[in-house]
Amino acid sequence: MTLIKSISGIRGTIGGNVGENLTPIDIIELTSAFAAFLQRNRMQASASSEEAGDGAHPQGEARKKLTIVVGRDARVSGDMVSRLVCGTLQGMGADVIDTGLSTTPTTEMAVLHHHADGGVIVTASHNPGQWNALKLLNNKGEFLSGEDGRQLQEIAAQHHFQYANANALGTYTLYNNSIQDHIDAILRLPLVNRDAVAKADFSVIIDAINSTGALALPPLLKQLGVKRVTLLNGEPNGLFAHNPEPIPENLYGISEAMSKENYDIGFVVDPDVDRLAFIKPDGKMFGEEYTLVTVADYVLQHTPGNTVSNLSSTRALRDVSRQYGVEYNASAVGEVNVVEKMKATHAVIGGEGNGGVIYPELHYGRDALVGIALMLSYMATSGKSCSQLRALYPDYKISKNKIELRGEMDTAKILDRIAEQYASHQVDRTDGVKIDFEESWVHVRGSNTEPILRIYAEALTEATADNIARKLLQDIHDIIR
Numbered sequence: 001m002t003l004i005k006s007i008s009g010i011r012g013t014i015g016g017n018v019g020e021n022l023t024p025i026d027i028i029e030l031t032s033a034f035a036a037f038l039q040r041n042r043m044q045a046s047a048s049s050e051e052a053g054d055g056a057h058p059q060g061e062a063r064k065k066l067t068i069v070v071g072r073d074a075r076v077s078g079d080m081v082s083r084l085v086c087g088t089l090q091g092m093g094a095d096v097i098d099t100g101l102s103t104t105p106t107t108e109m110a111v112l113h114h115h116a117d118g119g120v121i122v123t124a125s126h127n128p129g130q131w132n133a134l135k136l137l138n139n140k141g142e143f144l145s146g147e148d149g150r151q152l153q154e155i156a157a158q159h160h161f162q163y164a165n166a167n168a169l170g171t172y173t174l175y176n177n178s179i180q181d182h183i184d185a186i187l188r189l190p191l192v193n194r195d196a197v198a199k200a201d202f203s204v205i206i207d208a209i210n211s212t213g214a215l216a217l218p219p220l221l222k223q224l225g226v227k228r229v230t231l232l233n234g235e236p237n238g239l240f241a242h243n244p245e246p247i248p249e250n251l252y253g254i255s256e257a258m259s260k261e262n263y264d265i266g267f268v269v270d271p272d273v274d275r276l277a278f279i280k281p282d283g284k285m286f287g288e289e290y291t292l293v294t295v296a297d298y299v300l301q302h303t304p305g306n307t308v309s310n311l312s313s314t315r316a317l318r319d320v321s322r323q324y325g326v327e328y329n330a331s332a333v334g335e336v337n338v339v340e341k342m343k344a345t346h347a348v349i350g351g352e353g354n355g356g357v358i359y360p361e362l363h364y365g366r367d368a369l370v371g372i373a374l375m376l377s378y379m380a381t382s383g384k385s386c387s388q389l390r391a392l393y394p395d396y397k398i399s400k401n402k403i404e405l406r407g408e409m410d411t412a413k414i415l416d417r418i419a420e421q422y423a424s425h426q427v428d429r430t431d432g433v434k435i436d437f438e439e440s441w442v443h444v445r446g447s448n449t450e451p452i453l454r455i456y457a458e459a460l461t462e463a464t465a466d467n468i469a470r471k472l473l474q475d476i477h478d479i480i481r
Contacts, residue, residue: 002016002020002021002022002131003019003020003021003022003026005030005153006149007144007145007146007148007149007150007152007153007336008135008136008143008144008149008336009030009133009134009135009136009144010022010026010027010030010133010134011124011127011131011132011133011134012026012131012132012133013130013131014077014081014130014131014132022081022131022132022133024084027081027084027085027088027134028084028088029156029159030134030152030156031084031085031088031089031092031120031134032088032091032092032156032161032163033152033153033155033156033160033161034118034120034134034136034152035066035068035088035089035092035093035094035161036092036155036160036161036162037148037151037152037155038066038068038094038117038118039066039092040155041117042066042117065093065094065095065168065170066089066092066093066094066095066117066118066170067094067095067096067097067114067115067116067117068089068094068095068096068097068116068117068118068119068120069096069097069098069099069107069110069111069114069116069118069119069120069137070082070085070086070089070096070097070098070099070107070119070120070121070122071098071099071100071101071102071103071104071106071107071110071119071120071121071122071178072100072101072102072121072122072123073101073102073103073104073122073123073211073212073238073271073272073273074101074210074211074212074214074236074237074238074271075123075124075129075131075132075211075238075240075271076129076237076238076239077132077238078101078122078123078132078238081122081132081134082098082122085120085122085134086098086172089120089170090169090170090171090172091163091164091169091170092161092163092164092170093163093164093168093169093170094117094170095170095171095172095173096170096171096172096173097110097114097116097173097175098172098173098174098175099175099176099178100174100175100176101212101215101236102121102178102179102212103179103182103212103213103216103272103273103274103368103369104121104123104125104135104272104273104274104365104366105182105273105274105363105365105366105367105368105369105370106178106179106181106182106216106273106369107119107121107137107141107178108121108137108141108142108363108365108367109141109178109181109182109185109362109363109365110141110175110178110181110182111137111139111140111141112140112141112363113178113181114175116139117139118136118137118138118139119136119137119141120134120135120136120137121134121135121136121137121272122134123135123271123272124271125270125271125272125274125275126244126245126246126270126271126275127244128240128243128244129238129239129240129244136152140364141363141364141365142336142339142364142365143335143336143339143365144336145336145340146336179215179216179219180219182216182369183216183219183220183223183369185362186220186362186369186370186373187223187224187373189359189361189362189370189373190302190361191298191299191302191303191361191374191377192224192370192373192374192377193377193380193381194223194224194225195225196377196380196381197224197225197226197376197377197380198224198225198226199225199380200376200379200380201227201228202226202228202264202265202376202379202380203228203262203263203264204221204226204228204229204230204263204264204265204266204267204376205229205230205231205232205254205257205258205261205263205265205266205267205279206218206221206229206230206231206232206234206266206267206268206269207232207233207241207251207253207254207266207267207268207269208231208232208233208234208236208269209233209240209241209242209244209268209269209270209271210233210234210235210236210237210238210239210240210241211236211238211240211244211270211271211272211273212236212271212272212273213269213271213273213368214231214233214234214235214236215236216273216369217231217267217269217273217369217372218231218234220369220372220373221372224373224376226376230257230261230263232253232254232257233253238271240271241253244270244271245270246268246269246270246275246276246277246288246355247277247288248285251268251277251279251285254266254268254279254283255279255283255284255285256283257283258279258280258281258282258283259282259283262281263281264281264379264385264386265278265279265280265281265375265376265379265386266278266279266280266283267279267368267372269368270368273368273369274356274365274366274367274368275288275354275355275356275366275368276288276291276355276356276357276368276371276372277291277355278290278291278294278375278386280386280387280390281385281386281387282387286386286390287390288353288354288355289313289314289316289353289396289398290314290316290390290393291351291355291356291357291371291375292309292313292317292349292350292351292352292353292355292356292357293314293316293317293320293393294375294378294389294390294393295349295357295359295371295374295375295378296317296320296321296349296350297320297378297389297392297393298374298375298377298378299348299349299359299374300320300321300324300326300348300349301324303348303349303361304324304325304326304348305326305346305347305348305349306321306326306327306328306329306345306346306347306348307320307321307326307327307328307329307347307348307349307350308328308329308330308331308338308341308342308345308347308350308351309328309330309331309338309350309351309352309353310330310331310332310333310334310337310338310352310353310431311330311331311332311333311428311430311431311432311434311443311445312333312353312443312445312454312456313330313351313352313353314353314396314398314458315394315396315441315458316393316394316396319393319394320393327345329341329345329347330428330430330434331430331431332430332431333352333431333445335352335356335358335365335366337431338350338351338352338358339358339364339365342358342360342364343364347360348360348361351366352366353398355368355371357370357371357374359371359374394460395460396458396459396460397458397459397460397461397462397464397465398456398457398458398465399456399457399458399462399465399466399468399469400454400455400456401454401455401456401457401469401473402447402452402453402454402455403452403453403455403473403476404451404452405446405451405452405453409480411446411453413479414444414453414476414479414480415429415432415433415444415445415446417479418433418435418444418472418475418476418479419433421475422435425437431443431445432444432445432446432454433445437468439459439460440457440458440459440460440464440465440468441457441458442455442456442457442458442468442469442472443455443456443457444472444476453476455469455472455473455476456469457469457472
């Protein structure tokens with residue numbers, strides 16, 4: 001079974017049987033349900049406005065048809081899937097603005113730019129090339145909430161949608177300027193210092209993995225004033241040069257290139273450009289957990305405010321937040337959960353430890369482009385190298401482990417027993433069980449996408465983190481027995 005339906009959309013491997021893999025029928029079904037969901041929201045908003053008697057309408061409410069933005073990464077199946085999505089939306093009576101080859105944050109921003117009712121991103125993010133997915137956005141360019149996702153899946157399951165007649169079909173518009181719109185918005189940010197970056201005369205290398213980072217990152221760097229840029233895997237043909245997840249074991253190519261040449265920093269993104277990893281001048285990893293930490297440090301120097309990351313992210317963001325006397329909060333794992341917590345706590349910066357930076361001054365979505373612009377601005381204005389910035393933060397080590405769940409395993413029971421066993425410590429049940437110790441923590445939770453339990457532990461040394469994780473693994477095995 002390689003078809004996964006969740007609150008954020010649908011993903012799976014291309015081909016095979018309907019309902020088991022990601023087939024054209026599955027794509028059309030979910031896309032139709034999404035348009036119906038947006039139509040229902042439009043009608044409910046209109047009815048609420050009329051009941052209030054204020055005559056007001058939400059942005060775009062006066063339009064007769066829905067407007068939906070569509071974008072995609074460069075994977076091989078993307079063109080086929082995108083055509084199905086666009087045609088289906090037109091068949092549902094929605095006007096389509098197709099941004100073509102794009103990035104996830106670019107598509108999110110395009111929803112705002114065009115005052116659209118929603119968006120569809122055709123990407124399986126860091127999954128290998130045989131995978132694809134539909135990620136769904138609301139009219140704020142943000143992923144659907146849990147409740148919205150459940151309503152959408154109900155519409156899809158019951159086929160509660162109706163297609164438009166010939167005279168009411170939606171229109172199709174290809175819009176080729178969305179990446180430049182995105183870059184323009186980044187360059188307008190007060191904390192993006194183009195003059196300082198240009199004066200610093202950085203030498204930069206990029207690994208774009210043969211996806212849409214190759215279209216977005218070079219123009220961004222050029223317009224920031226970076227003149228010396230080397231682009232690796234820069235053909236947006238979807239033939240990923242290596243496993244697309246931007247983690248150390250997959251980044252040997254750029255690491256080797258940096259160890260041989262003189263670069264100030266390396267940037268690596270995933271296929272849809274919402275995750276960002278830094279490479280130090282010696283070719284060693286900066287640490288994806290520290291992408292957000294470093295950008296947050298720069299933002300907090302200029303913008304006092306709270307911070308958020310998820311429960312499985314490094315404690316270093318909490319430490320940096322405390323240095324500035326601001327509040328750090330942790331959310332459940334998942335971008336939508338981080339965004340909800342950021343809004344609730346008025347956070348000025350947030351994200352996830354997988355290299356995801358969310359800067360609400362621009363928009364509420366993980367965005368590698370704004371992460372790059374802020375990182376280069378920090379290096380340029382501080383006069384510190386990439387390596388010197390990394391040395392400012394505690395060098396925590398994370399141990400990541402998992403247990404495959406079998407049919408007889410009761411996840412809720414396992415988590416309850418773990419919480420009881422460690423009740424004398426600080427226990428957080430927001431998402432699974434997180435146990436905070438004085439100089440370490442461990443987080444046990446069920447995966448949102450796989451039948452596994454994830455066990456993440458962090459400590460000041462790798463050995464300590466591994467030992468904590470092994471202890472929890474043994475505890476879980478004892479409970480199962």
